[in-house]
Amino acid sequence: MLEGKKVAILGDRDGIPGPAIEECIKATAADIVFSTTECFV
Amino acid sequence: MDLENQSRIKDLAEKYGKDDLIIVLGGGEAEASGMAAETVSQGDPAFAGPLAGVPLGLKAYHIFELKEEIDPAVYDEQVGMMEMVLDVEEIVNEVKMYRGD
């Protein structure tokens, strides 16, 4: 389902941070267009 | 959701369209994750940011939902730890609810 998709990452300082999600998505066929880590609270 | 990020997402949605762009969330807590999913699909529920009253219709997934799509070794290294401590089911249900599928 990630095939050919553009991905915007909204990580969470107290959950999964942006860089960790980036690592995961990098190993797929999707294209990362934005990544950030929010403080959700 | 952070006001600046709302603005960024809005721009990206205009650029790529709602069929190509997906949002991946890393939220550590159900309510906030659901809210992020809601913000990018129906608009900012807090009516504070640029997405207030702007329904982009984007689909957001939590990284937990994408486990099958990701290299297990990488997933385990990056997410495994948090998967054990967080309430995965509650978070995923909340995100699903606001994604509307």
Next chain:
Amino acid sequence: MRLEVGSILVKDVQFGAKTEVKNGVLIVNKDELAQVAGDDESIASVEVYLAKPGEEIRIIPVKDVIEPRVKVSGKGGVFPGFTSKVDTVGEGCTHVLKGAAVVTTGKIVGFQEGVIDMSGPGAEYTPFSKTMNVVVKIDPVEGLHQHEHEAVVRMAGFRAAEYLGKAAQNLKPDFIEVFETKPLLEQVHEYPDLPKVAYVYMLQTQGLLHNTYVYGVDAKEIIPTLIYPTEIMDGAVVSGNCVSACDKNPTYIHQNNPVIYDLYQGHGKDINFIGCVITNENVTLSDKERSSDMTAKLVEFMGADGVIISEEGFGNPDADLVMNCSKIEKKGIKTVLITDEYAGQDGASQSLADATEYGDAVVSVGNANEVITLPPMKTVIGYEEVADTIAGGFAGSLGEDGSITAEIQVITGSTNELGFGCLTATTI
């Protein structure tokens, strides 16, 4: 003590040639009643009126309300120490004209007397809009001292109620209720598994129009004492108290004390109702200390597990309530308090003049400061001009059209602190 109360239901009241009850109708010989009630050289005039539920009638200023009764068997009369000898009452059988009441009115004694509306919004607040009232308006001779004036009117009311009650002497009651409390040790053993509950009955005793009488004695002079609940139900306690009429106990309410009645309803089921302590509400600190010490000691002496404490009045008596509560709780005996509130006309002020952290179980019977407009009535029995000066009224309370805008404090029994009515207050 075992008391049978036989109720003869009165569905209507009319004037007639002979005072009697016929088919549920109380017929009153007006002249004879006026003569009996007015039998006092200090009384200049007596007028008798009828006021029935739903009629557009206002009675003002109301001094006392009394239930007509007669002793059928057992010792004593219906007002022992006043209209009969002081024999101990509370045993045998008493007949009641249930649904009828004598209401006394007449020239104002002080500032403090009440209002009864038989219809309209005010009627919802007073229990005496639901009774068939025989209103006795008594005016004293010129120059009578205030204390004597009060006593003369009080006695006239008792005589009137006793006179009417005699009509029930030989009637068969529509229903009979039996109330019994045994001597303490026996009573304790009757229901060994139920919590032992006593009732602390606070009687206001602060001077003119603030007094309560027990077997003819001004309760200000008593030291708190034990009394059988049935004695109270049978006329041992009567009223000389109508200040801020909302939370004063007219004689009718003493005769029908709802706390005693409801404790008997729970007796043998949820609780073991073992008896009453009557205490007073005097004005000096040493009196307050003595009475609350004695009350707490008596409750402990009885071995009570819990008590209901009812207040009469507000302000100064709040101190008595708080002392009774904290001293009893400190003995490990649980309390529930019944009080009304003076939270201001806007409801935003604190409601009591004294407080205790032990008072964690309070029944509120309403904010007496809340303002109400009583529309004009076709008939006013008494003197409506006192509306501006009675407690709860203010300059301009009496409107030109005869309406009265005042605090519900003016309405007889509106915030009765024995919990006779359903009124309460909540925080919004």
Next chain:
Amino acid sequence: MTIKVVHYINQFFAGIGGEEKADHRPEVRDGVVGPGMAFRQAFGTDAEIEATVVCGDTYFNENLETATSEVTAMIQEYSPDVVICGPAFNAGRYGMACGAVAKAVSERLSVPVVSGMYPENPGVDMYHRYAYIVETSNSIAGMRKAVKPMAKLALKLARGEKIGTPEEDGYIPRGIRKNLFAGERGSRRAMEMLVKKLKGEEYTTEYTMPVFDRVHPSPAIKDIRTAKVALVSSGGPVPKGNPDHIESSSASKYGRYSLQGIDDLNSENSETAHGGYDPVYANEDLDRVIPVDVLKEMEEAGEIGSLYEYWYSTVGNGTSVANAKKFAAEIAKDLQSSGVDAVILTST
């Protein structure tokens, strides 16, 4: 007719920015801004948000009086039927601002106010009396849930409809005591409460005891022979005829009366207005309530410096604590400016 609403929000909800923009000065914008959109949806055609007033939280709280006046003036321009503040959730300074606006709007403009806050927001504690504050969650995630009951209450208030209990209409109790008829009479409720208390079961008191101020007495007067002494009483002592019509109970006022030419109070020149005690003895000789005769003698003998030429009087009977406090503050100010050193307070 469409109901007119003005909405008050902070800089964050106006999309101006977060903490860094919190010094934003008050401004007014026509129509809806931010959360106003959600209210617009909820109102449909019943009400219209005419304007939104925005102010930064820091600016508001650091310039409380000016900001309150500025914001209130902006709101007044639109003569709204009801004002909505927030919701502020658990944002403390935003809650305090919403509360202060609510107080000013309700008191100065007599316009009802609805707000929304998390119960622990300090704005609730400070201002719950002035607004119907809907209980919200502690974060902005609760926005949708807060808007519906807030909008409903706003419509009810604007239409002058009867507001239900806090439970029925979902607002935080405002601390106002309101009478109502319960299902059971008081004595029955007392018995049921006692049975529960005896069994150790949960019960709800119908009145939570107030906490009282404890006033520390002032230090003793060093030399009473030079002190100016005043008389203040809640026993209702008034000149004969009660010229100010002080009520016999629940006093709405106090009086200030001259002692000029009076050395003794008696049944000719004075009486009590108090309806809560036996007035006979006070009316015979009002020195029993305020000892004017003795103080005049002491003044003459040089035992006190002087007796202040006015006495102050009200009736304590049934008078709410809030009114009593108000009277006392005014009387104290008067006494202070008249150089009074000591006061004899008599009650009854």
